[in-house]
Amino acid sequence: MNDQDIPGEDRRGFLKCMAWAGTGALWTVSGGLASSISLDQAAARPMAARTFSFVQLSDSHVGFAKPANPDAAATYREAVAKVIAMPVKPDFIIHTGDITQLSKDQEFDDADQIVRAAGLTVFHVPGEHDMLDEGAGKAYLDRYGKGSKGAGWYSFDHHGVHFVALVNVVDLKPGGMGSLGGEQLAWLEKDLAQRASSTPIVVFAHMPLWTVYADWGWGTDDAGQALTHLKRFGSVTVLNGHIHQIARKVEGNITFHAARSTAFPQPVGGQGPSPGPLKAPTEQLHSMLGVTTASFVRGTEPIALVDSTLAA
Amino acid sequence: MFEHTLRAGALALVMTVSAVGVVALTSAPASAAAPVAAGPTVRIDNFVFGPQALTVTPGTTVTWINQDDIPHTVVAGDRSFKSKVLDTDERFSFTFTKTGEYGYFCSLHPHMVGKVIVKAG
16 A cells, blocks of 8 residues: 555646635634645745645444434435535545444445545545454455555555554453554554655544543553654644544644544533434534545645535 | 253243344353343443443353444453444343453443452352
8 A cells, every 4th residue: 555646646736726725715714723824825836836635534334323313324425425526636535434333244335335436545444333343353454454454554655745544443451542552553663764754744543642531432542652653753644533523632743633423423522421422403413524624735834624514 | 851841942032032132142051040131231321331340149141231322342351251243222141150350341442341240149
C-alpha cells in the first residue's frame, strides 16, 4: 500500500484551484482549529502549489437497524452521494472504521457496494465492529488487509503527505481503552524514522488517540508512545471515529479530530447513561450524521478540516 | 430408557433456548440437574454488567443477556471462558465448577468489567 498512486490526478488541476473558492464559505463555518486559509490567500497562491482534498467517512455500521437509525445503509448511501456531489472530486476516501455492525459478509458486501459508487480509492482501518467474525478479524483482513501488517496497519504517501493507518481495536485489556500494542508501535517508530520532520503527517485510526472520556473507554492506552514518535513533525493531523460526534484538540503541532458517524449519534462523554446509540427525534437525525472533508495546501498551513452534516 | 429421556429433555431445552437466540455453551459438562435458564443472570444494560459482582456456588450456570442496541462480549480475564459476539437479546451461559474469583470484561468495550465469585455453599 506504500506510495499509492491515485488515478485521475491531472485532469483536476484547474478544478482544484477553484476548490478554494467553492469551499471558502464552509471554512468560515468550521472556524477554530481548522484554521483554513482565506480566499484572498488562495487567490494569491501560485497554481504550482499542489492542493488536494480527501474525505473521511466513519462508523457507517452497515447492518445496524435499531431505533436510533432503522436503516444505516441508507444514511451511508446519502453520505456517499454527498461525496459524489462535491464540487471538486476528492482524491480518495479514508474510512475510520466500524464499516459494519457485526462483521457479517453481507454487511461488508453492502458497504463496499455503497462506497464503490463514489468511484474513489478507499483506505480502511478496522473498528471493533469489523473484527467480530469467528476468525477474529479474518473477514476484514481478507478484504482490506492486502499489503498491511499485523492487524491491518500500513502507511502510504500522497503528494508529499505521509498517511499512517493504525489499528487500536484489537487485543484490548480488561478495564482499558483502545490499544496499539508493542509490535505496531515498533513498526510506527521505524516507519516515521525515514521521514523528514517537514513532512506533513496524517494519522488515522478508529478510536481516539487522545483521551476524550476515559470512563467510556474513549481513548487509547498507549497513544502516548505513538505521539512521542510524532512530536518532531511540523504538521500532524490525527483523524478518528468511534465516538460518533465531532471532538477536537490541539497539542503542539498535533491536531486531533473525531468525525461524525454516518449511522447514528452518541451522547457527549458522560452526558448520557452509556456511550450507546442516541435516539434523536427523526427530523434531527440527519443533522447529527455527517462526513469530514480534509483539504491540504502545500505550505505552512495545517490541513483544513471541514465537517458537514447529511442535513446540509 | 432413562438416558434417552434425559437426552430428549436436554434437546427440548436447547431448542427452547435456541428459539430465544441463545448461544449454546458446550464447554461445561452437560448436566440435566442444572437447566441453563434456571441459573442466575447477568444483564448487560447501558454498557454495564449487572450485577457487577455475582456470588454463586460451584456447579452454577450463569447466563449473560445483552439488552443493549450494541453488541458485546463476555470474556474471562484468564480466557477460561469467552462468548461469541452477543447482539441484542442474545445470551451466553457458562457453568462454574471450581471455586475462585473470575474477572471478565467485554473485549469490544474493555471498560466494561465484572466478576463472578464461586464459593462453596
